[in-house]
Amino acid sequence: MAKPVIEFDHISKSFEIGKLGSETLRQDLIKYWKQLTQKASLNPSNDTFWALQDISFSVNEGEVIGIIGRNGSGKSTLMKILSRVLLPTTGLIRGKGKISSILEVGTGFHGELTGLENIFLNAQILGMKKHEVTQKLDKIIAFSGIEEFINTPVKRYSSGMYVRLAFSVAAHLDADILILDEVLAVGDADFQKKCLVKMRELASNEGKTALIISHDMQALRQLCNQIAYLEKGKLKEFGAPTPTIAKYLYQEKIEFLGQVYISPDEAPGNQYLRVKKVSITPSERVNQIIYRNATLSFELEYWNLIPDISIMVRLFVFSFSGECLIQIDTPLKNLGVNTLHCVTGTIPSNYLGAGSYYFSVYFLDADEHKVLGFDTCLSIDLAGKESIILGDIPQAHVSSILKLQYI
Known part of the structure; x- marks a missing residue:
């Protein structure tokens, strides 16, 4: 019997709207500076917004899990908690293994560094040695398809180039769990197809686990073992791809006949x-x-x-x-x-x-x-x-x- 590598145990996340300390440190510092310069109240509101409420499910080794739901349903918040960018308000996540995540375009990249330098930076974050990265370097660059620009600072990359390199790094480095947020929405059709094939290969041949947020229902249906359907911060359904996606499309009236x-x-x-x-x-x-x-x-x-x-x-x-x-x-x-x-x-x-x-x-x-x-x-x-x-x-x-x- 397969053992879970990730367990979400009654995860909830609340934000105090308008208050400091409800977001990341960088976002709080930006908000604090704006409030000081605009002479605004530091605590203009006491409203509490629950982005996630009592989320529980488990993910086994080698599984690919799709996360679906309307914008604002809590998908990205859940993945940020798993990636340790945010802390849950209540609940626990139990997991084992190294995590590599692409939460948004440019995440984990330093804009002043070149694509090549960012590959080594991401590898160090994952705890890999320089010689281990060097062995995989040619494959990473070739898969990304941006060989011509690998020595260019990534601040000059387009969003498609960012995602190409980020996915290639995540897929080839020594991570046990991949978290991908809307990667399939950026890039051309050929690269999206390469991503699908690579994800299937990582899961079936190398036993890697992946959680994917996407609005591409067919890609998720092809790739995933299970689908988690979130609605207004709650887990509405967790099950096989085809019936879960059908329920999502039907209930959200995305299927408009x-x-x-x-x-x-x-x-x-x-x-x-x-x-x-x-x-x-x-x-x-x-x-x-x-x-x-x-x-x-x-x-x-x-x-x-x-x-x-x-x-x-x-x-x-x-x-x-x-x-x-x-x-x-x-x-x-x-x-x-x-x-x-x-x-x-x-x-x-x-x-x-x-x-x-x-x-x-x-x-x-x-x-x-x-x-x-x-x-x-x-x-x-x-x-x-x-x-x-x-x-x-x-x-x-x-x-x-x-x-x-x-x-």
Whole structure:
């Protein structure tokens, strides 16, 4: 039976809003100086904010744990406590092993030092000897992909370069536990893919443990053994990735499958067009989970407010990273007198890979000028039956297979 390497035992963290001593020393000093120079009260408020409340779960050796929740749910606070940046108000954390963390861009780096010097600095923090780092140096630099700038001070790095180097250092140095806060949100798609593969390799082959905060649900579904779902500082759910992520998307209404409006007066639009309904309906759900083998039915209803205009409806499907995967058009149609129009379409099963997507609808005139744009009007999360890291999302930008039609 696997033994826990980290145990969160009834962890709670409160902050006295406006008071000193509720944050890090650096943040308190900055606040203190501002209050002195602006002649503000040092204790303007006695309000207590509980960022975390009674968090308990354990992590076994070699596990990858995803931490999910809305902004402000306590994810980063929990990781800062584990990294010993903050102390808990109540509760204990029991753990063993060296911890390496990337809590935010630039954390643990000295801006005046070069990338190379920062590699050795991070290694010393972890207690490694210089000769141990030298043995791994070529691999660290090669993985980061910034060989050309390794002797440049990191204060001149972009956020993507920071994260590349920080992740490469954390992944190759002698740490037993990795803490990564939104690393997958920075950097290009190729580097994100390298991170996923490397994390899987560290966990399965080297027995390293990782805790990852991310809003990339598909990456977490592929990579993690368990998911911790935080809501307003409380542990809402801790369990297997697919059902826990589905519960998060469903309860937080991040999965947005439809909008309906009763009259043109309250509907979104402009002086030309108003949207009555837009929806995407899966052919089936399994325990609130929508799998990629479900057929997706799209429906749009809209009013034209002026007669005799010609409109082409264009549907876009984007990945959550912003890549346009699908574009589908209706034929150009003269709308005639003021009336209600309905457009439907179908995305076949298994056409989209597992992942999160959002939809935008544009209404164009005969010259393909925008009459109305309805951006990010729908979103959906599709689960896969298997965890596949590479090659899961099609790269077609314009579809000749899918059709939209008036009914």
